[in-house]
Amino acid sequence: MNTVFVNGELIDRDKAKIDIEDRGYQFGDGIYEVIRVYDGSTFTMKEHMERLYQSAEKMKLSIPYGEEEFTSKLLKLIELNGIGDGIVYVQVTRGVSPRQHHFPAKDVAGSVVAYTKDFPVPVGQMENGVTAKLVEDIRWLRCDIKSLNLLGNLLAKEEAASNGHFEAILHRGDTVTEGSSSNAFIVKDGVIYTHPVTNLILNGITRRVIESLCGKNGIMFQEKTFSVTELLGADEVFIASTTSEVMPVIEIDGKVIGEGKPGAVTKRLQSLFSERIGIETR
Template identity: 55%
Template sequence: MSYIVFNGELTKRDTISIDIEDRGYQFGDGIYEVVRVYNGRLFTWEEHVERLYASAEKIRMTVPYAKEEMKAVMEKLIEKNQLTDGTIYLQLTRGIAPRNHAFPGSDVQAVLVAYTRVSDRPVALMEKGADALVVEDKRWLHCDIKSLNLLGNVLAHQEALDAGCYEAILHRDGVVTEGSHTNISIVMNGTVYTHPANNLILNGISRKVMLKACDSTATSYKEEAFTVEQLLKADEAFITSTTLEITPIRRINNQPIGIEGEYKVIKKLQEAFTADIEAECGPLH
């Protein structure tokens, strides 16, 4: 895992240092993606790169690489690091310039960094489920941008960890938005509910794969917000993310959700999710 991508080039990790005037470092002025790799192949790359460009546009940042160029260098990175199962973290910052809130001049280029990490599918968690804590969503109003500014998410996540939970489920005035690093959905009377993809949540790529799984399994779904009260009374609840795929929620605020381990709808959706991965990346072991 000794190679990284730095400004479009493959470079040895220990030869790179980050400039203290990188705007990502000083302002969190940048965007990122985490992309899953199964069997050495990128999963849902097109969706991730589209979201990256959309995030860049929303923060008025120019990506100095074409989408195909970006894919080619990520594939080279996977090959060079011999990554079979894991993730690529990639981020773009608005570049290096003397510290000033104003955007730097057009001569300053965005800085691209990407590296790989080995990780297996969290199969035990996906089977048993994770515990969660409901926490107030105190973030800004552009949660659709996959921005480097994650302090609100970090603080909420830590609050959940401190309470012995795995994830924080965020709410604004009693309406559930998403998790600190996941999207959340519930099942009520056989229908899946998840917050609409607006400015209050990140439109997760795994959320999209999950909705596709609803279609392929003839499970009805509504992109409709639900309340904390409905969440606690749900038949099933689950989180989705690039690394967690579809992971059931076992307890919320120490209260069991549905029947532990049963996860009828969730299991059906997990199977369809796996089939989608296998269709793109080959058989999973």
């Protein structure tokens, strides 16, 4: 069954329609989340939903459902579609109104859509590692909002993908920020470093899980900016996201990282992350 959620209704995908004057379509005036599903159970759903509502508040955008009600609707959607390993995509826009740059009247309801998708765990890439390309970070200065305005991310990802790489690692000048669709981490002398939570990065849910796992398992974790030179000279590099989990990066712009294979700290985190999934979803 291919059911989607559109403005309060669970309907067949073929019948789903969005108005051409929806502000998400015309302005990218909206927010989204991607929530992981393992063996039919959601992972870190509460954290994703909390961030969705936080993004809405930052954008002065109203979600027409309470968090508990919305969560219940999404769980029903996952159940109806029989998702095993996959994702549920959630999008909220400022709604439908005649095209104008300022916000519509307060009585204009937001548009809400959600759908599910099968998405297997990328086991092979996690075991062997991936390559990345450095790309200048040209995005706007509110990367902490998970908005639909992703053109900077898309251009970076395309530059990486068209050159045969899994991810683009972004930098503002000499400072590494994050990946085009992930957070970026380096390991040096057993210590994990990642960019502090500011407006220049998205505070990833997987990033938060990694920080928690490090704290509970005696792994040194520091929120500290690092340079492109430090990135290329790291013992290990990995990226993290909802769909990539803990993904080793073994080469960047042709420069081999460490020994050119997933390192010990990264592999330990992968193991701890898998354990966390099992605990939360069983």
